[in-house]
Amino acid sequence: MPFWPQYPTRNTSILNGMWDFGFETNISDIIHFNISHVTFTTKAPVPGCFDVVQPGIVGPKGTAFYRRHFMLPRDTTGLLYFAACSFYCQIFVDGLSVGDHRSGGYHPFWINIPASSQQQRELIVLVDNRFNKTTAPTHTGGDFYNYGGITRDVILHQVPSATYIERVETFTLSLEGSILIRVVLRGNSSVPSVAVGITFDEHHAYPSVVVPVKNGTVELNATVPNATIWSITTPNLHTARISLNQDSDVVTVRFGIRTISISNTSRLLLNDEEVKLRGFNRHTMWPDTGSALSLEQVKKDVKLLQDVGANYVRGSHYPQDQRFLDLCDEYGIVVWEETLGPGVKVKDLLDPYWMKYQVEAINQMISASINHPSVLFHAFYNEGPSNNPIACPGYNASAVAIRERVGNPPSRLVTWASDKRDKDVCLDIADVPFVVEYFMLWCRLIEPIPFPLTRNYHFEPSFLNLHFDKVSFNYYPAWYHEPGNMSYPKAFWNSMAVWVQEHFPEMPFFISETGAGGIYEWKNTSDPFWSQKYQAEVVKEDIEFALNSNRVSGITIWQFADIKANMQATAVSGPCDYAPHPKTLAVPWNCSYIDISPSRPGGENHKGAMDFWRRSKDVYFVAKELYTNYHG
Numbered sequence: 001m002p003f004w005p006q007y008p009t010r011n012t013s014i015l016n017g018m019w020d021f022g023f024e025t026n027i028s029d030i031i032h033f034n035i036s037h038v039t040f041t042t043k044a045p046v047p048g049c050f051d052v053v054q055p056g057i058v059g060p061k062g063t064a065f066y067r068r069h070f071m072l073p074r075d076t077t078g079l080l081y082f083a084a085c086s087f088y089c090q091i092f093v094d095g096l097s098v099g100d101h102r103s104g105g106y107h108p109f110w111i112n113i114p115a116s117s118q119q120q121r122e123l124i125v126l127v128d129n130r131f132n133k134t135t136a137p138t139h140t141g142g143d144f145y146n147y148g149g150i151t152r153d154v155i156l157h158q159v160p161s162a163t164y165i166e167r168v169e170t171f172t173l174s175l176e177g178s179i180l181i182r183v184v185l186r187g188n189s190s191v192p193s194v195a196v197g198i199t200f201d202e203h204h205a206y207p208s209v210v211v212p213v214k215n216g217t218v219e220l221n222a223t224v225p226n227a228t229i230w231s232i233t234t235p236n237l238h239t240a241r242i243s244l245n246q247d248s249d250v251v252t253v254r255f256g257i258r259t260i261s262i263s264n265t266s267r268l269l270l271n272d273e274e275v276k277l278r279g280f281n282r283h284t285m286w287p288d289t290g291s292a293l294s295l296e297q298v299k300k301d302v303k304l305l306q307d308v309g310a311n312y313v314r315g316s317h318y319p320q321d322q323r324f325l326d327l328c329d330e331y332g333i334v335v336w337e338e339t340l341g342p343g344v345k346v347k348d349l350l351d352p353y354w355m356k357y358q359v360e361a362i363n364q365m366i367s368a369s370i371n372h373p374s375v376l377f378h379a380f381y382n383e384g385p386s387n388n389p390i391a392c393p394g395y396n397a398s399a400v401a402i403r404e405r406v407g408n409p410p411s412r413l414v415t416w417a418s419d420k421r422d423k424d425v426c427l428d429i430a431d432v433p434f435v436v437e438y439f440m441l442w443c444r445l446i447e448p449i450p451f452p453l454t455r456n457y458h459f460e461p462s463f464l465n466l467h468f469d470k471v472s473f474n475y476y477p478a479w480y481h482e483p484g485n486m487s488y489p490k491a492f493w494n495s496m497a498v499w500v501q502e503h504f505p506e507m508p509f510f511i512s513e514t515g516a517g518g519i520y521e522w523k524n525t526s527d528p529f530w531s532q533k534y535q536a537e538v539v540k541e542d543i544e545f546a547l548n549s550n551r552v553s554g555i556t557i558w559q560f561a562d563i564k565a566n567m568q569a570t571a572v573s574g575p576c577d578y579a580p581h582p583k584t585l586a587v588p589w590n591c592s593y594i595d596i597s598p599s600r601p602g603g604e605n606h607k608g609a610m611d612f613w614r615r616s617k618d619v620y621f622v623a624k625e626l627y628t629n630y631h632g
Contacts, residue, residue: 001014001015001155001614002035002153003322003323003325003326004251004252004253004254004322004326004371005167005168005251005252005254005371006251006334007251007252008241008250008252008527009247009248009249009250009285010015010157010158010159010249010250011154011157011158011281012069012156012157012158013070013155013156014153014154014155015046015068015070015080015123015155015156016045016046016047016153016154017045017046017068018041018043018044018045018046018149019044019045019046019066019067019068019362019506020040020042020043020065020066020068021040021041021043021044021066021067021515022039022040022041023041023050023060023062023063023065024036024062024063024065024231025060025061025062025063025426026062026316027071027128028061028062030063030088030090030126030128030135030228030291031090031100031134031135033063033091033126033491033515034448035095035097035124036095036124038066038067038124038454040065040066042592044064044066044343045151045292046066046068046149046150046154047083047084047149047150047151047153047154047292048116048147048149048150048151048609049086049147049148049149049290049292050064050127050129050148050164050288051147051148051286051289051290052147052287052289052585053522054287054575054578054585054589055287055565055575055576055603055604055612056542056566056568056574056576056604057570057574057575057603057605058065058567058570058571059147059148061129061130061148061249061378061493062125062128062129062130063126063127063130063454064126064128064129064148064149065124065125065126065127066124066125066127066150066350067122067123067124068120068123069120069121069123069212070120070123071119071120071157072116072119072120072121072152072156072158073119073158074115074116074117074118074119074407075115075116076115076158076161077112077113077114077115077159077161078112078113078155078156078157078158078159078537079110079111079112079113079156079159080107080110080111080123080152080154080155080156080157081108081109081110081154081155081157082101082107082108082110082111082150082151082152082154083108083152083153083154083155083321084105084107084108084151084152084251084291084321085101085105085125085127085145085149085150085151085152085289086104086106086127086129086132086147086148086149086151087104087105087108087128087129087130087136087139087146088100088102088126088127088128088132088135088136089101089125089126089128089150089320089578090125090126091115091123091124091125091126092122092123092124092125092126093113093121093122093123093239094116094118094122094292094395095122096203098111098113098114099111099112099114101326101357102135102137102138102357103138103357103360103361103364104135104136104138104139104318104319104339104340104341104357104361105136105139105146105147105148105151105318105340106151106291106318106319106340106363107290107318107319107339107340107364107365107368108152108282108319108364108367108368108405109229110166112477113156113519115330118287118416120467121150125150125491126296127148127149128144128148129148129149131146132365134353135296137232137348137351137353137357138302138339138340138341138354138355138357138358138361139340140340140342140344140348140472141341141342141343141566142317142341142342142343142564142566143342143566143568143605144283144285144316144317144342144564144565144605145285145290145563145564145565145566145570146286146566146567147290147292148482148526149290149292150283150292151290151291151292151610152292152321152343153457154409156318156431157323158368159186159187159248159249159413159461160171160187160376161187161250162187162188162247162248162282163185163186163187163188163189163191163194163244163245164185164186164187164244164248164249165183165184165186165242165244165246165249165250165251165555166184166185166186166242166369166602166625167183167184167251167370167371167475168181168182168183168184168251168371169181169182169183169244169252169371169407169541170182170240170253170254170255170370170410170539171283171407171408172259172370172411173221173409174228174258175229175257175258175259175271175272175338177224177225177227177257178221178222179222179223179224179225179255180219180220180407181198181219181220181221181222181242181255182217182218182219182349183217183218183219183220183241183242183244183268184216185213185216185217185218186216186246187363189213189216190213190216190422191213191623192212192213193210193211193212193213193469194210194211194213194218194222194243194244195210195211195244195245195246196208196210196211196220196243196455197207197241197242197243197246197247198208198220198222198240198241198243199240199241199243200222200224200238200239200240200241201203201224201225201226201238201239202223202239202241203321204225204226206222208243208246209325209599209632210323212324222240224238224240224257227257227519228257229256229257229258229271230256230257230258230260230280230329230332230373231270231331231332232270232275232311232332232333233336234332235256235329235330235331235332235373235374235540236256236257237252237329237330237373238254238255238256238257238498239252239254239255240252240255243356245540247630253371253439253622254329254330254509254630255371255373256263256372256373256374257373258270258271258373258474259271259272259409259459260376260410260411260412260413261409262296262469262470262507264508265291265550266501266504266505266506266507266509266553267508267550267553268470268508268549268553270334270376270553271416275311275553276313276547276554276630276632277311277334277510277553277554277555277556278309278310278311278312278543278546278554278555278621278625278626278627278630279305279310279311279312279313279315279333279334279545279554279555279556279627280306280308280310280314280556280557280558280559280609281313281316281512281513281556281557281559281560281561282315282316282556282559282560282561282621283316283317283559283560283561283563284315284320284324285561285563285564285612286612287516287582287585287586287589287612287613288305288585288586288615290505293321295323295475298321298323298324298326298327298328298404300614301324301560301561301614302324302327302328302331302333304560304610304614305333305560305590306331306333306361307629308326308423308609308620308623308624308628309456309623309624309626309627309628310333310623310627311326311332311333311627311630312333312334312335312336312359312554313333313334313336313556313560314333314335314338314417315335315336315337315338316338316382316552316559317338317342317382318338318339318340319337319338319339319340319361319364319365319369320337320369321366322368322369325369325372325374325375325404326372328352328372328373328374329332329373329374329441332374333374334374334376335372335376335377336375336377336379336380336415336512336546336556337361337365337369338378338416338417338490339358339361339362339379339398340361340381341358341361341367341378341382341384342379342381342382342383343381344381344384345385345387346385346388346391347392347416348394348396349384349385349393349394349395350390350394351389355397358380358398359397359398359401362380362398362401362402362405363376363405365378366378366402366405366406369405370406370411370617371536372403373455376401376412376413377390377410377412377413377414377415377470378406378412378413378414378415379415379416379417380395380398380402381394381395381398381416382416382417382418382474383417383474384416384418384420384513385489386416386418386419386424386425386426386427387423387424387425388425389425389426389565391426392425392467395416395426396426399414399468400416400511403563404571408604409464410469413469413470414467414468415468415469415471415472415510415513416472416536417469417472417473417474417513418471418472418474418476418512419473419474419513421473421475421496421499422499422503424495426501426514427468427471427504449486468507469507470507470508470509470510470553471500471504471507471508471509471510471512472509472510473509473511474509474512474513474514474558475492475496475511475513475514476513476514476515476516476558477491477492477493477500477538477541477542478494478513478516478541479491479515479516479517479538480536482617483529486537486538486541488541489514489538489541490541490544490545492512493514493545493546493552494545494549495544495593496509497509497549497551497552499539500551500553507556508553509551509552509553509554510544510552510553511546511554511555511556512556513559514539514542514555514560515529515535515539515542515555515557515558515559515607516535516538516607517535517605517607518530518531518532518533518534518535518536518606518607518617518618518619519531519532519594519602519606520562520591520594520600520615520617521590521591521594522530523618529596529608530596530601531619532617532618532619534617535617535618535619536608536617536619536621536622537598538610539619539622539623540559540622540626542555542557543557543622543623543626543627544626547626547630547632548632556611557623558607559605559607559608559609559613560608560609560610561608561609561610561611561612562604562605562606562607562608562610562611562612563604563605563608563612564603564605564612565600565603565604565605569598569600569603570600571599572598572602573599573600573601573602573603574593574595574602574603575602575603576591576592576593576594576595576601576602576603577591577592577594578590578591578592579592587613588611588613588615590608596606609623
């Protein structure tokens with residue numbers, strides 16, 4: 001398997017490779033489309049994006065069709081695992097629809113394959129990359145290019161005909177190695193009990209025990225022999241081989257023993273020790289592969305994070321590639337992971353259809369990432385409408401969905417990146433009657449309620465707890481606000497840190513986005529707007545404040561590398577004038593002239609510490625010096 005977990009007793013097949021491919025631009029009803037009308041005209045790679053073109057140009061929009069065949073023994077059920085398929089995907093086996101996926105193009109999902117008398121099966125995947133409130137509700141926009149395609153691995157699993165393991169979840173109970181193991185069953189999960197065996201780190205086997213099944217789940221407490229702690233400096237990892245019914249099915253997970261908490265001085269604690277997190281926001285995007293990164297590109301990004309001295313990365317703005325998270329586990333890089341959803345509006349949070357897929361997206365993200373010790377934070381609604389009290393129940397719905405899944409004590413903290421800052425009313429629900437009034441209005445508008453709540457809308461005090469565990473603010477002083485004023489970043493961030501301490505003294509404060517733009521080709525010795533030098537000066541002020549303030553627990557600069565701008569900005573800006581270059585986007589292209597009047601010159605967001613091709617800018621070296629020399 002290309003990532004954890006592993007399935008040592010299952011027959012699995014990685015279905016990556018060149019698939020038959022077709023494309024249509026004018027299909028209106030993709031949900032009920034007759035798949036027999038498809039014409040396959042060429043080949044396309046899986047994983048891959050079918051709409052990769054140069055920055056400044058909008059790629060093709062429409063419906064793609066991928067086809068290949070696979071083998072499955074006669075009269076045997078199977079599972080297809082899609083690590084990501086973007087935006088909307090519908091899966092057909094032997095000409096029949098077996099399921100679709102609407103909760104986001106970066107979220108992993110499983111599809112059941114019915115048994116057949118035939119061994120050779122035909123698989124067709126319909127993929128649509130158009131923004132649509134019905135087929136792709138969680139694709140609400142955002143300041144980045146949303147690519148389309150089967151963008152991550154496709155894996156076939158042959159599973160037992162009776163009861164088998166859907167997933168295994170581990171939760172640290174103590175730093176001495178006490179853990180809770182939760183085994184979620186599938187197939188015939190209504191059995192009264194199952195036999196479960198555990199082997200830690202390949203050598204330490206426990207005798208199989210019969211465990212009662214409750215709601216399709218079994219739970220066991222165990223102690224990891226010779227337990228070692230996962231931390232940023234010592235990222236030790238353990239494995240647990242979980243055997244079901246004398247090896248009828250086996251899943252091996254990798255996990256870390258670590259805790260996360262908050263000090264009485266409102267600082268983040270990892271394993272009861274105060275940490276300062278420093279890093280970048282990172283998009284899963286390269287010029288030649290779009291969002292379907294090769295393993296080599298994933299590894300390069302992790303190596304660059306290490307080189308620049310980062311111990312923290314925000315996976316903006318969607319669930320992360322499991323290969324990337326595996327590497328973050330191994331190298332001690334803390335991760336903020338969030339659901340897709342920048343550009344969320346109040347009307348989305350009031351829409352039960354939208355909320356259904358938002359909660360589904362949360363559960364898919366957590367199911368995939370629950371055993372990664374590197375993931376400390378789960379989040380949602382980047383720069384959402386949290387200045388409107390009507391939106392707050394929607395925030396609480398996502399917070400509740402996360403908290404129900406991350407254990408007790410919680411293995412993740414809940415947050416969101418707010419650009420409303422001190423105007424963010426969802427941070428503070430001290431005025432309970434005021435919030436309840438709006439919540440009651442919201443409840444009358446939606447049926448069914450997309451999260452647990454009693455039918456008569458009775459409010460338990462616990463339901464009206466704060467929605468979040470840490471305060472995270474986005475702002476760009478000296479870039480969008482008071483450009484040229486180099487005293488402003490430190491003054492502004494200090495005012496926010498003081499405000500957070502006054503209003504939420506028990507909460508750690510994070511700078512979740514800040515920075516400035518710098519065009520790679522603009523290497524002036526002076527510092528005009530858009531130059532590398534100006535960008536580096538602004539970011540230096542941001543980082544210095546965060547590292548020197550005892551009120552700040554972490555900072556993620558926007559951003560790791562330049563990215564392709566969203567479809568609207570791409571259409572407005574167009575490309576720069578490129579110097580002569582090879583046709584392939586796998587090698588860097590250089591702008592000979594670029595118009596800086598649009599907000600996204602050349603169709604890119606230029607706030608990266610590196611350009612789109614990972615060539616370092618001045619700001620990379622400024623961040624590296626500050627991050628690597630920090631020993632607070």
